[in-house]
Amino acid sequence: MTVRAGTSTSDTSQTVAPGIRRRRPTDRRRLIIDAAAKAFSDGGYHAVRLDDIADAVGISAPALYRHFPNKYALFAETTAVLARSLRSALDAVEPGGDDELRELLVAITAASFENRRTGGLYRWESRYLAPADRDLVRDVVVHQHRRVRAAARRLRPDLRDADANLTVAAMTSVAASPTTHHSSLPAREVTTLISDAAFDLLDVDLPDPVGPPAPAAHGLAPAAKREIILTEAINLFAARGFRDVTIEDIAHAAGLPASGVYRHFPSKVAILEAAFWRATDRVTAAIAEALADASTPHEALVGMMRRYVRLTCSSTDLISVYETEIGHATPEARDALRHQQRITVDEWATWMSRERANLPITHARFLVHAALNVVTDLSRLRPQPSPERIEALSARILLGGNATPTAPRSRPSASDRPAAPGSP
Template sequence: MRRRPKDRRERIAQVAAELFCEHGYHGVSLEQIASTVGISGPAVYRHFPNKYALLVEATRGLLAAALSTTDLPPGAEPRTTLKALLLTLSRLAVKHRRSGGLYQWEWRYLEPEHRAEFRADLAVLFGRLVVPLRAARPEELTVPDAEALARAALSVFGSITTHRTPITKGRAEVALHRIAVAVLRDDPPTPVVPSPAGSGLERGAVRVSSRREIVLAEAIRLFHQNGYHAVGLDEIGRAAGITASSVYRYFPGKGELLAAALYRASERVAAATAAALADAADASQALHMMADSYVTLTFERSDLVSVYLAENNNLPEIDRHELRKVQRLHVEEWVRLLTTVRPGLPVPEARVHVHAALNLVTDLSGWVRFDRRTGMDRHLVRLMVTVLMA
């Protein structure tokens, strides 16, 4: 009789984490997890009662790995501690590249109790960066300043999970470490309490001129707030002031509604890119103008951009492939400009820099107030350029 491996439970959780990140939590079945592990469906139930238990285990495992490897002995000089932490986090990010997306998006599907646990562990991880960073720059940074930069650095590490650029582990680790060091040396954005859910531009500052646009705007808001699978057409209809059946007058189904939202985001990104390229005198100016347009778009349409990045896996297949192709072309435009400005930077590393810059702005869009009167837009553009040029 063949013995079950001692690490089977850990193996099941790891495979589940990778599949959740690749296909989305709701796009993965227990049977798919079992098949990938090489066991039967009932064998999974010997270790986990349901798929949700696997999500809890996977998110706990991800942060447990981060907390265990960053639990450094106290007493070291702050800059030495920071260096060790950044090296450790760069290795950890690359090692967990296929499952680190749990930190980016999939944790949204945790229930309140487990979400609070996740956030508490994440706060501990933040603290391990904030304390030595504050100690290393005592005259320059307040605690909120240091927290903002720590969050930006973690966004850099998390960015490696958002793409599949072929690059060796060693080169990816070096690139992430280099970028994170540059971020922590930068001036911080001003952190504030996030705006209440649903107060984004789609609902308030953007005028909608037709019932179809109202339905689309409310769907984007709800998808961002609750996740695609938690939102029904009846809820979208109520938010738009119509019945669920009336939604079908404008969209054949929820999948087509999501596709319309994501095509809308793609069109806005393409228009902003085209404007930057048309008006720039050279590649360096174009890069700065694209950074400016991306910051503006992300903050003025934060709900839309978040849905665009988080809900790709829930699109109808033909739309998913089309939009991913458009995303890749957009990234390659950034890479082309960056390698023109920095001709010695290899293309794989350039892609790592570009994804880190884009991810950082998207992450910060839910945490800092975008206010042109305070110069926040200029600071974020500079921070984005810092990441690109690190």
């Protein structure tokens, strides 16, 4: 992980003119928290050293320890600051107002964009928190869901509980999507574009929920030792996290001695990177198949999304590992994988701009990231929604007004709207 160094690496290394007392910044604690949030978000909790954070702020490690006794204390505080920031943004919106839903989505989007360099911390790294600190984050997430759901049901009182919960999960996923990438647009444009896309999901008529699918036949396991190792490693990384899995664990799961693993992979990181490329190659193949079957941009987008949803729903462990463990890859591998991701997003965005003639490709990239984020987030819900329900929501983001039309719905006026149902 690369952390930008500050102007000095210790409190005493700067030269100060005689008779002039060097001032310590009054907001040093905040500077430390900001630098830590970026570092944890980019590299993951275990990969970050406190010395890196001290260098980024321009202080010595002992000076940092005067504010935080250890790395976990700093990590917990950075997560709490982000959670409290989101809570403040939500609480600034008046409950029960006619435009509450739109205002909430604008607030979440604006907070996400403002904290996009640190969003990975809030999104993925909270699994390392102790129970009390994790509860603080969870309380904010639950509060956010209930506020958005209550506002949505005032506008659509016909929504069943399951539909309301799924739609709201998709809305908040869209609003949070700027934290998942580094595409560039002015903040005001992003806030309008993304909050509008989230709000539009309110009108999606979801297919009826279906019962749990019949257990899939697993078929035969691969015979090649390398494939067995990779399959078992993905399962272990998804279940326990990369850091807590050893080569010996992988070897045992694969029915091999540790030396057998090393004959195929030089290190645990090499196994992880092979899993990342496996996920990337499957997405690339799915796009190629969809384009081969399409004759219009609309058909291309529908086919790409359909295949992507089914790939994600059937490979949740692989996708989860890609999303949560990327910080453990080498910098060279991360750069190569992110380059391929940009190529993939540009492919989607190109077909979006052809289907939606007035949509600039810079805006299309943000919407592609939002749609893919919805697929990832909803596929991780338990129980997992059906692919058809996930596809209905994600396709609306891509296609906008060109999505499959539904029966027109007249929204009740403020005076006609019933009171929101009570939250559980």
